[in-house]
Amino acid sequence: MRTSRRFGPLAVHALLISYTIIALFPILLIIFNSFKSRKAIFKSPLSLPDANTFDLVGFEKVLGSSSFDVYFLNSISVTVMSLAFVLVLGAMAAWALAEYDFPGSDFVALFLAIGIMIPIRLGSVSLLKIIVSLGLINTLTALVLVYTAQGLPLAIFILREFIAQIPNDLKEAARCDGVSEYRIFWSIILPLIRPALATVAVFTMIPVWNDLWFPLILAPGEDTATVTLGIQQFIGQYVTDWNAVLASLTLAIVPILVLYLIFSRQLIRGLTAGAVK
Amino acid sequence: MASQSNKGSPFKTHLFVFLLPAVLIYSAFMIVPLIDTLRLSFYSIETDGTASFTGWSNYVTIFTDERWSADFVNALKNNFLFFLIHMLVQNPIGIFLAALLSLPRLKLKNTYRTLIFMPTMLSVVIIGFIWQLILSPIWGVGDTLVGFIGISDGLPPLLGEESTTLLTLSLISVWQFVGIPMMLIYAALLNVPDDLVDAAIVDGANQWTAFWRIKLPLILPTVAMVSVLTFVANFNAFDLIYAVKGALAGPNFSSDIMGTLFYRTFFGFQLQPGNPSMGATVASLMFLVILCGVMIYLYAIQRRLRRYQL
Amino acid sequence: MADIKLTDIRKAYGKNEVLRDINIDIKDGEFVVFVGPSGCGKSTLLRMIAGLEDISGGSLQIAGETVNDLTPSQRKIAMVFQSYALYPHMTVYQNMAFGLTLGKKGPLGGLLGGGENKKIIEEKVQKAAVSLKLEQLLKRYPRELSGGQRQRVAIGRAIVRDPNVFLFDEPLSNLDAALRVNTRLEIAKLHQDLQATIIYVTHDQVEAMTLADKIVVLNDGHVAQYGTPLELYHHPANKFVAGFIGSPAMNFVSGTVVGKQEKALEITLDQNKTTVQVPVMPGKTEAGDVVTLGIRPEHMSENQNGDFTISSRVLAVERLGDASYLYLENKNHAHICVKVDGHSATRTGDQVLATAPLEALHVFDAGGQALQRSKISQKHSASA
Amino acid sequence: MADIKLTDIRKAYGKNEVLRDINIDIKDGEFVVFVGPSGCGKSTLLRMIAGLEDISGGSLQIAGETVNDLTPSQRKIAMVFQSYALYPHMTVYQNMAFGLTLGKKGPLGGLLGGGENKKIIEEKVQKAAVSLKLEQLLKRYPRELSGGQRQRVAIGRAIVRDPNVFLFDEPLSNLDAALRVNTRLEIAKLHQDLQATIIYVTHDQVEAMTLADKIVVLNDGHVAQYGTPLELYHHPANKFVAGFIGSPAMNFVSGTVVGKQEKALEITLDQNKTTVQVPVMPGKTEAGDVVTLGIRPEHMSENQNGDFTISSRVLAVERLGDASYLYLENKNHAHICVKVDGHSATRTGDQVLATAPLEALHVFDAGGQALQRSKISQKHSASA
Amino acid sequence: QAEELVIESWRNDDIDIWNKQIIPAFNKSHPDVQVRFAPTPPADYNASLNAKLAAGTAGDLITCRPFDVSLDLYNQGHLTKIDAIEGMENFSDVAKSAWQTDDGSTTFCLPMASVIHGFMYNKEAFKELGLEIPKTIPEFMKVLAAIKDEGSYAPMSMGTADQWEAATMGFQNVGPNFWNGEEGRKALIAGEEKLTDAQYIKVFEHLAEWGPYLGKGYKAQSYPDSQNLFSLGRAAIYPAGSWDIATFNSQADFEFGAFPPPVPEGQSTCYISDHTDIGLGINAASKNVKAAETFVSWMTTAEAGELMSNALPGFFALSNHKINLTDPVAKEFVGWRDTCESTIRNSYQILSRGTPSLENDLWNVSVGVINGTMTATEAAEKAQAGLSSWYKPQQ
Ligand SMILES: Nc1ncnc2c1ncn2[C@@H]1O[C@H](COP(=O)(O)OP(=O)(O)OP(=O)(O)O)[C@@H](O)[C@H]1O
Ligand SMILES: Nc1ncnc2c1ncn2[C@@H]1O[C@H](COP(=O)(O)OP(=O)(O)OP(=O)(O)O)[C@@H](O)[C@H]1O
Numbered sequence A: 001m002r003t004s005r006r007f008g009p010l011a012v013h014a015l016l017i018s019y020t021i022i023a024l025f026p027i028l029l030i031i032f033n034s035f036k037s038r039k040a041i042f043k044s045p046l047s048l049p050d051a052n053t054f055d056l057v058g059f060e061k062v063l064g065s066s067s068f069d070v071y072f073l074n075s076i077s078v079t080v081m082s083l084a085f086v087l088v089l090g091a092m093a094a095w096a097l098a099e100y101d102f103p104g105s106d107f108v109a110l111f112l113a114i115g116i117m118i119p120i121r122l123g124s125v126s127l128l129k130i131i132v133s134l135g136l137i138n139t140l141t142a143l144v145l146v147y148t149a150q151g152l153p154l155a156i157f158i159l160r161e162f163i164a165q166i167p168n169d170l171k172e173a174a175r176c177d178g179v180s181e182y183r184i185f186w187s188i189i190l191p192l193i194r195p196a197l198a199t200v201a202v203f204t205m206i207p208v209w210n211d212l213w214f215p216l217i218l219a220p221g222e223d224t225a226t227v228t229l230g231i232q233q234f235i236g237q238y239v240t241d242w243n244a245v246l247a248s249l250t251l252a253i254v255p256i257l258v259l260y261l262i263f264s265r266q267l268i269r270g271l272t273a274g275a276v277k
Numbered sequence B: 001m002a003s004q005s006n007k008g009s010p011f012k013t014h015l016f017v018f019l020l021p022a023v024l025i026y027s028a029f030m031i032v033p034l035i036d037t038l039r040l041s042f043y044s045i046e047t048d049g050t051a052s053f054t055g056w057s058n059y060v061t062i063f064t065d066e067r068w069s070a071d072f073v074n075a076l077k078n079n080f081l082f083f084l085i086h087m088l089v090q091n092p093i094g095i096f097l098a099a100l101l102s103l104p105r106l107k108l109k110n111t112y113r114t115l116i117f118m119p120t121m122l123s124v125v126i127i128g129f130i131w132q133l134i135l136s137p138i139w140g141v142g143d144t145l146v147g148f149i150g151i152s153d154g155l156p157p158l159l160g161e162e163s164t165t166l167l168t169l170s171l172i173s174v175w176q177f178v179g180i181p182m183m184l185i186y187a188a189l190l191n192v193p194d195d196l197v198d199a200a201i202v203d204g205a206n207q208w209t210a211f212w213r214i215k216l217p218l219i220l221p222t223v224a225m226v227s228v229l230t231f232v233a234n235f236n237a238f239d240l241i242y243a244v245k246g247a248l249a250g251p252n253f254s255s256d257i258m259g260t261l262f263y264r265t266f267f268g269f270q271l272q273p274g275n276p277s278m279g280a281t282v283a284s285l286m287f288l289v290i291l292c293g294v295m296i297y298l299y300a301i302q303r304r305l306r307r308y309q310l
Numbered sequence C, D: 001m002a003d004i005k006l007t008d009i010r011k012a013y014g015k016n017e018v019l020r021d022i023n024i025d026i027k028d029g030e031f032v033v034f035v036g037p038s039g040c041g042k043s044t045l046l047r048m049i050a051g052l053e054d055i056s057g058g059s060l061q062i063a064g065e066t067v068n069d070l071t072p073s074q075r076k077i078a079m080v081f082q083s084y085a086l087y088p089h090m091t092v093y094q095n096m097a098f099g100l101t102l103g104k105k106g107p108l109g110g111l112l113g114g115g116e117n118k119k120i121i122e123e124k125v126q127k128a129a130v131s132l133k134l135e136q137l138l139k140r141y142p143r144e145l146s147g148g149q150r151q152r153v154a155i156g157r158a159i160v161r162d163p164n165v166f167l168f169d170e171p172l173s174n175l176d177a178a179l180r181v182n183t184r185l186e187i188a189k190l191h192q193d194l195q196a197t198i199i200y201v202t203h204d205q206v207e208a209m210t211l212a213d214k215i216v217v218l219n220d221g222h223v224a225q226y227g228t229p230l231e232l233y234h235h236p237a238n239k240f241v242a243g244f245i246g247s248p249a250m251n252f253v254s255g256t257v258v259g260k261q262e263k264a265l266e267i268t269l270d271q272n273k274t275t276v277q278v279p280v281m282p283g284k285t286e287a288g289d290v291v292t293l294g295i296r297p298e299h300m301s302e303n304q305n306g307d308f309t310i311s312s313r314v315l316a317v318e319r320l321g322d323a324s325y326l327y328l329e330n331k332n333h334a335h336i337c338v339k340v341d342g343h344s345a346t347r348t349g350d351q352v353l354a355t356a357p358l359e360a361l362h363v364f365d366a367g368g369q370a371l372q373r374s375k376i377s378q379k380h381s382a383s384a
Numbered sequence E: 001q002a003e004e005l006v007i008e009s010w011r012n013d014d015i016d017i018w019n020k021q022i023i024p025a026f027n028k029s030h031p032d033v034q035v036r037f038a039p040t041p042p043a044d045y046n047a048s049l050n051a052k053l054a055a056g057t058a059g060d061l062i063t064c065r066p067f068d069v070s071l072d073l074y075n076q077g078h079l080t081k082i083d084a085i086e087g088m089e090n091f092s093d094v095a096k097s098a099w100q101t102d103d104g105s106t107t108f109c110l111p112m113a114s115v116i117h118g119f120m121y122n123k124e125a126f127k128e129l130g131l132e133i134p135k136t137i138p139e140f141m142k143v144l145a146a147i148k149d150e151g152s153y154a155p156m157s158m159g160t161a162d163q164w165e166a167a168t169m170g171f172q173n174v175g176p177n178f179w180n181g182e183e184g185r186k187a188l189i190a191g192e193e194k195l196t197d198a199q200y201i202k203v204f205e206h207l208a209e210w211g212p213y214l215g216k217g218y219k220a221q222s223y224p225d226s227q228n229l230f231s232l233g234r235a236a237i238y239p240a241g242s243w244d245i246a247t248f249n250s251q252a253d254f255e256f257g258a259f260p261p262p263v264p265e266g267q268s269t270c271y272i273s274d275h276t277d278i279g280l281g282i283n284a285a286s287k288n289v290k291a292a293e294t295f296v297s298w299m300t301t302a303e304a305g306e307l308m309s310n311a312l313p314g315f316f317a318l319s320n321h322k323i324n325l326t327d328p329v330a331k332e333f334v335g336w337r338d339t340c341e342s343t344i345r346n347s348y349q350i351l352s353r354g355t356p357s358l359e360n361d362l363w364n365v366s367v368g369v370i371n372g373t374m375t376a377t378e379a380a381e382k383a384q385a386g387l388s389s390w391y392k393p394q395q
């Protein structure tokens, strides 16, 4: 700790900055190339946009040609709803698996983990049939249900591990206080696994936000299209409209970045400090 | 003391309340479709689209027909390599970054964390594009960059040679997904009580030894979990390779992994119509490989690792 | 009604048996204190009563009902944990109010609030906070509290509820003397007001003696003695209890029985070959048996007359202000302790004569069992 | 050499100032005890000395060097945490040996072992384990230990190292009386053997009085008094220290100065209108000023002659065996406590006359500062 | 309420043309039928279409890939017969062959467009370097060598990273001149020729000669890279599909032209790949079959053909109507139909329906020979081995 006050912090910052550069360089490349003309992108991809090369054609195309506001709204509502379900239902199941030692709990745990072992795309046809038979085709509900199902296994897998680390004394204190199991879960477990919930939220939200496949087959309609589905029109068979792709992807990062920032505030250190001796 | 809460019979109801919603949604929208599809591996599909039961013959084909088995073995081998690179590069870097970020009183830690996590948030389309642009010997980005470190011959076509494609793709994937182990380990490190680190420091440890001897052993279950998740994710991987190299995972299948093999078989590609029954067979085999890994984790590793209540 | 009956209770962690043959009857409204050396099983026993540890054997009844298999909440208890177990994400106020905000009254089993009326809760918490000197800290989080403050919050959390049984695990160990006395009185008052049954673990003699209706002395997983405080002080059943109750501890010197009378034993001290006649019932003891004599430091005095005398060099002096402890050489034990007046001028290295009246002597047979004392004067100590 | 000098130390958590104006000089090899009410800042000060908390202001010197910015390990200290802070993934043995296996000697900064020789480590740990009665537990993990056992491991972990400075934060709070005395003696021995400087936080009077060379009384973030144990007992600098040191606490009754002499004050008690002449230096006190009289319970006696008398009904009696405490009514305070012989027959409700000699009285002015006592006999208590 | 027809397509490049030209034109004559063009990214088209068809949620009109992929859909009952639709008589059998059952009895998609292979070149660069359009392969190689020697342009812009580029723009582009177009293609299907025959090995040998003249780093060069290299004026020759015309029209700021694949020394007949690429079929499960048929019928008209061909220069209508093209380069491409024999890509019909598919193998081996990791013979053997492993006539 105090070491990191003299020479330590410099070394640590140097390491972190160098990695940050590695992580960020390609992304910066994307962002500033999205402000350049196509020619300039390929003539000198490394240079910053200047008076000659500055070109908003990508953004104009994206914002002009499609109902991006609707897409954004759809994407955000689908992502947020799925997240809410995954987090709440996932944490509930993870708590049940971590805390109660019932017969078959190992089996249930394994059963719930299968979902991370097979790509759900495999089941697309049956899934589509199910959604059709439920009359949910072309609705955001269909997407929310599928994404919830898809996000649950990983959420449960991760949260279970973190729930197991919560000091027993806390649950026991609550049980002695006559608190119901539901409230122990809601008032004690959930708040204490906030960092893990945030992590799971981020992991769940990224594939949901970026997914193209299920919007494509479950909800391809104009009113239900998501941002990713909206962007796909710029990625064609032969011609790839990189200006537009870069612009739309730059735009599409913004909401997810905001969500990320919201969640990452939950990564709090020392949540259980002061709980037990 | 997990067991005592399970003693009285009145306790059973909440178990259902906690488990049922997740199990229901998950079963209905995940397990049922998956099983319905995996079932196809025991069928063969006729040209008119009807399926007829053929037992294990699809599996026999995969293992005995030389063309199938060569593809399968090649994909499996590549996949192990893909996984190994993630294990050896992605996870150590992730742990290391998490360790740095969790140093007490580090300034700007949230900024670093967010920036380092950015690649993980991007879609593979953009990742594929940007790395092809950077690594392409044509546009000069890579050449300029290696020029900085004194290599003047420029960049070899890393994404074009059989010997380097898979490695390069793995490293791109590592670059993209380092955020995941980093976040998980970071979240676990947040739980390690400061008191313990304080105690180690007072005992004469520095931050480095405190990390190795106190923090790391305490988050070992999370590290194991990250490893198994890496395994599962890598054996399911598909997107990046498909986006950069297409379903044929070239050159000459040198970047073919289970995911691309499955996709190519199941959904077909270009002229080749999909073959759902063989695709389902490949997927079932993939699932078995992953299941083995997960079982090893659940029964051999997770059981043995003690969780320390912090 | 909340009498508690422990019958043949045992507890093992794997092969490691930490409690056995525990038989205790606690009457409704009684204040029972568990004492015993560190690691003897006090917390474990308490946690078993609370329902937090499995009972490996025997039966536990509360209010006549066997509760071995009931959950903690079904047992209607409140507990103060040795580790405090505060909810780290709740303020002090929320910690204390948490147990009250529920109850089956609200919807979803109290999940959405419900429970007692807000006003009532606030009153209760405020009252407890004032009596524990926590008023200023209600908005703080546990991590922002000192050790003692945390402990008080843990106590507060228990006392705002009114359960049938209170379980306290060393609740005052991190408090300073003044606060300790106050809180002790607070707990005593609580006991009177609520008429609740209280089980209290402590290692503090004063707490045990002043608070308890009955004391259970545990030793190495079994009950060494169960009785009122004064019974334990005056009639320890065995050498362990004799040595454990009282501070500083009782001094032991070994001796050999040389004569046996109807209501007394003649014993020669191995230490200095003097013979004393101790008023105890000889029981099965025979001449020639080796016995141990016990004498409390506070029953000894320096340089006064007395029937039982030891002359020795002073090894060390501890001065407490109102009293001082002299530590004398002893052949068998580390030392013999004598409690003397705070102004005693005796110093380390001095030669002193320590004396005690015969009635103050305890005798233990070779197995450590106490011999019944035949004549216990209400004033068996020569000087205070 | 490890003298410690604290100059104008202050500490604030945000706006909340928890320590201020701390000036303490600790000589090399001295045993200093910090006492004070719960939450007064003892642990915080200790952690600042250890280097675990930032110092908000002032300077801290160890062995003549300003160490404000040094790491804990550079300060060469060992510490016992109030929360124990045992490493949960290490056995008792490993916990105790941890500090010894570190050190620059091994490769990778001690990462792969290194540190001291294995044999030596084992010897050291064994020795500490024996003296703390932990031999049987060396292979256990912290989660398998009782509270007191954990505390002992924490002590053991500190004492196996031989640092210049030991910091103990309430190290005995979870131990039973017998073990406590033993461990206390062990620590005293450690102090003598190693000649290390020791800073020790406790809330236990006996520990503080018996162990300390010097005691620092902290109150609400500042030093109320710093001196030897007997100085504090006999000459408390202010009402706070007077009330804090000594158990049960000093009784306070208020009075009004009616006359002033060269070396004494005449004071009328508000309680019962009697006037006493107390041998203290009047200082700036004038007739008419309100003062507080202080008298320790152990300096009072029942139904004897004395210059200072209070007649009152007994509210409660606490019997400890060798002594009993009578609690009398007091106009201003909760009660007046009188320590009497264990065999006193007085019961609740009795009317008693409590007396004390004038020399035993302390006088505090309106600001709570003690007036210097003009004549302190070495025998100012009427009875022990 | 007006009926709405939904068109499934992988041509999301064409979304504007459909919405702004084709559909409005259709609605002029059929105002009561709403049409919505709903494209899917090409990489996901087959998979998503299959899923939607299986579940019954696919659109009414389905853009057909040529040959087996669509034949499969028909066999599974997802596409209707369209022989009877008015206007189908405007298409030749060759045009329809890509969307017919093997026996040619039933047609299930309307042939919409074909694409022609050839080479485009930077006219300014050729002028600058004083180069002539090559007619024969030796001339072609000389031109390449000249450009390379001069050094200011990459001789030819093609990459092997995307694999299909090597097979389609390479193998299928120049190959018909070696195997005599339709004749060779049919013989391969009939099992009368083998890929290990000399003419096929010669194609690979010729491809292997390209390697040195492709730009630096061509092994990692993807198709968009190739397009960009050419359109940015950095390469002189571009092995093309006619569909690239539109791209270069909008992106290149120099004049470019096209020449047909050069013939081997001494050969007089030239062959071009005039490949049937896009068709349009009707979803058998459609609720608006009548309207769909109306639309398909309208698509057979000269009006629709001309509209399409001009809106999408490089996609040539397959109907027999005389169509006026406005784009000069497109005109050049179409002009070759008069001077050379047309054929289609030889791996597309029948030969890619098994595993491994010949098409996929050709991608792989074409890359192999160009990259120099395979010899021409090895490549031919590998492709032949793959084909004969499942295709009876070749065994
Ligand atoms: N992180 C923090 N934020 C705010 N206040 C704090 C924090 N940590 C401690 N305090 C406050 O500082 C004061 C001093 O705490 P400290 O732990 O030093 O007390 P202490 O003297 O050790 O008490 P105890 O005897 O109860 O252990 C307390 O009032 C406590 O509430
Ligand atoms: N999980 C466990 N596994 C094995 N032994 C255990 C476990 N928990 C406690 N013990 C042992 O059981 C015995 C009783 O422990 P307990 O906590 O009841 O002691 P205690 O009387 O409360 O002591 P203290 O006064 O030190 O708190 C101890 O010797 C302890 O080491």
Ligand SMILES: [Mg+2]
Binding pocket: C042, C043, C044, C082, C169, D146, D147, D148
């Ligand atoms: Mg205990």
Ligand SMILES: [Mg+2]
Binding pocket: C146, C147, C148, D042, D043, D044, D082, D169
């Ligand atoms: Mg403290």
